[in-house]
């Protein structure tokens with residue numbers, strides 16, 4: 001099943017409008033660290049889904065727009081924006097657009113101060129990743145940042161192998177230069193996930209020109225939502241120097 005169908009199916013039953021806690025913490029820390037003001041900060045909600053994070057950002061006074069592959073997700077984002085912010089349908093349509101990260105982005109060079117990329121990068125096979133990273137770099141202003149959350153190779157992986165991992169050796173130890181991509185099922189709906197190795201993430205960031213400001217790996221459970229295994233994720237910040 002294509003990611004578009006998978007997410008269209010998912011968004012028929014899901015419309016949680018609270019922002020991700022990690023996004024809220026990152027944004028608060030960004031304002032303190034940089035001294036930026038929300039009104040003059042352009043934010044791209046990359047793979048915005050139903051717009052939960054964009055909604056939060058707009059409510060805080062940021063100039064936020066978003067895009068997503070799923071038309072159903074984008075329709076939900078538009079109606080959430082219209083209802084909760086009392087804005088015209090045309091304004092909501094301009095803020096939330098349909099787009100595919102595996103193609104050049106819909107935005108101009110140096111348009112954004114911040115990209116929020118929450119739970120999206122893992123949905124591309126590795127051949128798209130160099131373009132994805134270089135496009136994020138292109139649309140960011142100098143000094144701009146990407147806050148990301150994505151899957152780690154250290155998560156238990158079960159499912160149909162779409163891409164095998166690749167290994168290398170530095171003479172002393174084995175290095176995973178590219179994580180695997182698998183098709184698996186979450187709550188009965190097939191999804192395709194790429195599992196990033198640390199080496200791979202660092203290489204993709206550096207090749208695009210980013211500085212890796214921070215990279216943290218952590219374990220978090222979703223068992224209360226019916227998932228059988230803990231998730232292991234990367235979270236961090238890329239900076240365009």
Ligand SMILES: C[S@@+](CC[C@H](N)C(=O)[O-])C[C@H]1O[C@@H](n2cnc3c(N)ncnc32)[C@H](O)[C@@H]1O
Nearest residue numbers: 003007047048049068069070100101118119123
């Ligand atoms: C885990 S959800 C995260 C949504 C949102 N960022 C959030 O925090 O609620 C992943 C999102 O990535 C989107 N997506 C998957 N493949 C994509 C692609 N190729 N281009 C753009 N968005 C994509 C899905 O439609 C889905 O909305």
